[in-house]
Amino acid sequence: MKKPILFAGAWLVAAGCLASTGNAPVVVSGTVADEASKAGLLARLREVYGAERVVDQVAVGMVATPANWDSYVQRLVGPNLKMITRGQLKVDGNAVSLRGDVANEVQRQRIASDIATSLNPTYTVNNGLRVVASEQSLLDAALADRIIEFESGKATLTESGMGILDQMSAVLLKLKNKKVEVIGHTDNSGSRASNLSLSQARAEAVKVYVVTKGIDPESIAVSGEGPDRPVADNRAPEGRARNRRIEFKVAQ
Template sequence: MKTRIIAAALGCLFTSTILAQTGSVRPASPGEEPAKVVASGTLPDEASRAAILGKLRDLYGAANVVDRIEVGGVVPPPNWTEHMGKLLNANLKEVHKGQMQVNGTQVAIKGNVANEVLRQQVVSDMATALNPTYTVDNGLVVVAAAAQNVLDKTLSNRVVEFESGSATLTLTGRAILDEMATAIKKIGTPSVQVIGHTDSVGNRLGNIGLSLARANTVRTYLIDKGIPAESLSAVGSGPDHPVTTNETTEGRAKNRRIEFRLAG
């Protein structure tokens, strides 16, 4: 296993971790209290241990820091404790479900932040605090982008199916929406726009009406599955935004679809 140092910000659903020298970052185990910072691994001496634990307790509160650090048997880079202290600053509290990994002088941080300004600021401040021998890899993701990615992966290029020419869901369509309801709840039930699309066969205005009816059917189904009505809106785009050609049967089938977009 490579020698590494990891520090993670306090999260809501996962045990956040700072790991020095060796170990791993993981979600909280069943029965383990979430929303804690777990410090584990091996540090060179008691002074380093006390310094890092002190920083974490100042940031998150003593009651929220779990000490699993061991001491001895490792040789850190020059001024290691000083540099780690600079990394453990208030900006980490803006990162949720995240981790920071340091391999020698290479720092990698990932997790969720609220906006693009924070995404850049957290890493910029880290780079400024370190000497030029350190490099910082920014793996932070703006929450909206991460949440949209969950929706896209849940749909996974599948099509929410309806009975031909109607707004009645098929069994396959219902099964996909059951998964989507779970995904929307998982990402905190944000505002989601349900967008209906059709192929180009038939009258355009009729297709717009059908696409809206289908979007409303999906919205109603998700509400019945526990998604708040105020979190969902329905839009009918008809044939105006195809994802592929309407000249083939396969293309038309792909264009007849439902999209789920986070509302801005």
């Protein structure tokens, strides 16, 4: 479950799920100095995440805040926070700390830049975001643009093809039965109908093989695209070889 969390405070604590997907709530709690600060923060959260996701548990009380504190906190709540999963943003006076997971270093730097430009120099920022490879990137890295080979015109895996699938199976096991589609492709040699049938059969053969390695068959869907989605020029032998491929796609 994705649980990015926002904390803000000089005794405001706002906590909740700030992920871009799903309908998990953004729970805002703690204490702010006045009703205007509370209203401004809630309005910003509702603007970014939708009113239906924001749960108000904010109190108004006797707390001291730095000058323009509520304005700076509102500026911190930007759309790029949606890229964080299992995270936490905490603002305690003029001390800001951020933790959670992002998919790549570009996202981490983008969020860090957003925060830095939102604040004045009196604020300190502790960026604890970590880069965690996405499920799709793990599959892509394991396949590494290699071609899973079959015997010519057949759905029979070669030894080299099985070797690659051994590595793919190890990654699929790490995904803990995440739904993955195996997609077969061919070049344009022969009829489209025969190529569609061959690509489907090859995708099925891949599924059968990875299931023997411990993958749950219910987690693997298969399809065959035949020659319809080439990635290279079919007029050249090397292009046709690249088009005869298997793809692994994590279900969205």
